[in-house]
Amino acid sequence: MAVTILDTGAEAVIEKHPHKDGSAGSFIVKKRVEKTYRHPMLDKSLRQFRTRREAKILQTLQTLGFPAPNLQHLNDRETEIHMQYIEGDKVKDILEENHVLYSREIGRRVAELHMKDIIHGDLTTSNMIRCKETQKIHFIDFGLSKISDKVEDKAVDLHLLERALESKHHKIFKECFENVKIAYAEINPQHQLVFERYEKVRTRGRNKAK
Ligand SMILES: Nc1ncnc2c1ncn2[C@@H]1O[C@H](COP(=O)(O)OP(=O)(O)O)[C@@H](O)[C@H]1O
Ligand SMILES: [Mg+2]
Known part of the structure; x- marks a missing residue:
């Protein structure tokens, strides 16, 4: 199964990925992409801020047992989240x-x-x-x-x-x-x-x- 792009919104690109180990199901990669109309440093910190915030809340929701995607990974540059795919x-x-x-x-x-x-x-x-x-x-x-x-x-x-x-x-x-x-x-x-x-x-x- 290949990677598919589910959405390219105003803020982020949403990709659906098959699990690397071949297990069933998929995961979502939400990437906040560069916005060239913003100052590069401001742009990066804004993307990091929103991504971190989203990751933090997803983690909290997980501990509460609230129905939202489980957080699976936050990348090093902190502009990309991997989360559970909700079918x-x-x-x-x-x-x-x-x-x-x-x-x-x-x-x-x-x-x-x-x-x-x-x-x-x-x-x-x-x-x-x-x-x-x-x-x-x-x-x-x-x-x-x-x-x-x-x-x-x-x-x-x-x-x-x-x-x-x-x-x-x-x-x-x-x-x-x-x-x-x-x-x-x-x-x-x-x-x-x-x-x-x-x-x-x-x-x-x-x-x-x-
Ligand atoms: N975890 C997920 N499982 C299934 N579909 C998702 C998931 N996350 C995003 N999507 C799909 O991608 C779309 C855009 O994602 P969203 O997080 O709402 O980004 P945006 O900030 O661009 O609106 C959603 O409306 C949904 O269709
Ligand atoms: Mg949305």
């Missing part, structure tokens, strides 16, 4: 099949992250894969994640998710987000504070758009 469907492509159930699962998972003070930073249905093996929704793409106990950061995370649902799943997004919130509230005892702040974040966003 399955992108939630973006299957949400409509069972949107209430999936939205509830997403809400529970986001609540679990927030209770550990992990802010995902890019909650979209393209960054969630329903794993064929575990049948769970696994979260990926922790390049913009951070550790924070601030209610504001959690509220912004939820608001970004709402915006992402609105833009990619317009017909059902209201019901989806309602169910995200229901499940989130069941898990996170801090939900009331987060929701109150979320309303403020929303109003702020609306006023800015005017």
